[in-house]
Amino acid sequence: MQIVVDLTRCQGYAQCVFLAPEVFELHGEEALLYNPAVPDDQLDRVRQAAAACPVQAILLGEEVSAGAR
């Protein structure tokens, strides 16, 4: 599963960082860095983070698979 964070909306509240520190991290005071490719063992945590984000900036989903129709 992949994630993308809408950083135009993200306000650096860092809920995601507390809930899934292996995927999200703050760089300095409020610049969010994250790993878009979510390891399977982090999926539950990332789902919680997406639900907890106060501005609903985290989107979790499958990537387009090549050759897909």
Next chain:
Amino acid sequence: MPDDLREGRIVIVGASLAGLRAAETLREEGFTGSLTVIGDEPHPPYDRPPLSKQVLLGRMAADAAALPMRRDPDAEWRLGVRATGLDPVGKQVLLADGESVTYDRLLIATGTRARPWRNADEAALDGVFTLRTRDDAGRLTERLAAGPRRVLVIGGGFTGSEIASACRERGIEVTLAERGPGPLVGALGGTLSMLAAGLQRAHGVDLRCGVTVTALRGNGRFTGADLSDGSRIDADVCVVAMGAVRNTEWLAEAGLAAGPRGVACDAGCRAFNMYGIVTDDVFVAGDAARFPHPLFEYQMLSLEHWGNAVTQAEVAAHNMVSPEPARRPHLAVPVFWSSQFGLNIKSVGVPTFSDQVVIAQGSLDERRLVAVYGYRGRITAAVTVNMAKWLEYYQGLIETAAPFPPGPGAADGRPLVAAFPIPSNVPDPKGLFHGPTVALTGYLPDRRLTVVRPAD
């Protein structure tokens, strides 16, 4: 007839952020016809902002940034094949492999590419890079990991500055050369450019402003560059970060108002033809589009903003399947973010559409502030540095054309830090190595060569 518009053949050219979000929205809006997405990159849609941030820092692989789907758009993905032409009469997209695809409605989402170094032989030297695609990022990261002695970055826009930041964080010596008076000046004007320059120097960037790079040197392999002040930089890696070029060449014969500034469209994302007449069946969204915005005197804007690619794609897709009375305008206020040297910089509105700027909260010294931009007495933009939570508040002021300067303590009851607005000092982009990521491109939709009207 709405039923008809939900059927038929829709083709999207450009399989990246705008193309994917449009495809999803078409299905969300009930489109049941056939959908084809054509992209010249061999990869499924991926996200670009991490390429100059997490990827260069070595925290994630360049090929790990695939974009998640909101829903499966049930499309035929024709990846790795370039659209080479458009026949608007026969309604066909011509492909590089000799095939063609017929459409009833077309969305142009071909975005931009990195502006190459002007001398092709010098650009071909081993060690000279640009950064736009995941393949670019993969190659550059590999080179950074090999521990170069020095990296030369040409261009002090957002991408160039982010690259310099990543190099310093990795402990690599870096020289940044910018023809204009300072980094980020094209996007943010003089005041915040001063902050950016101070920040870069404090982080050990060898910043050279007001100079041009006259030649790249090397014999097969890049070894350094000559600057216009007579100095020479010895480096083993060079990143050309001189802004973006719109991918509109494939439309040269299509009779559209398409040129170096993008494809002109109306507020509903319908493309204009070369006579300035709006088309019914060709739409455009994302970095490739040039569109009028009422908050900025209806000047045509070209944006290189992630958020704009998403919202404009959604509006375009909605309008592609909606009858005229149900169509929506794309009126979102431009929002952009960048992270560099540990700071989170966000902008709302169009900072280059300004004559004055005031620091409304925080200060340059603290490197935490809100700068508010005004044009002829109303607020047109705000930039936050590590104060992103305030962005929405200022967005509201921009949307309501609130008077500039904002009242004392407008936001949080604190007095204005710099009581007097000063000129925003937005230079003519012609004198810069980097372009603004929001460009005002004049009023006429069918101007192929546009004159950028200075903000005052």
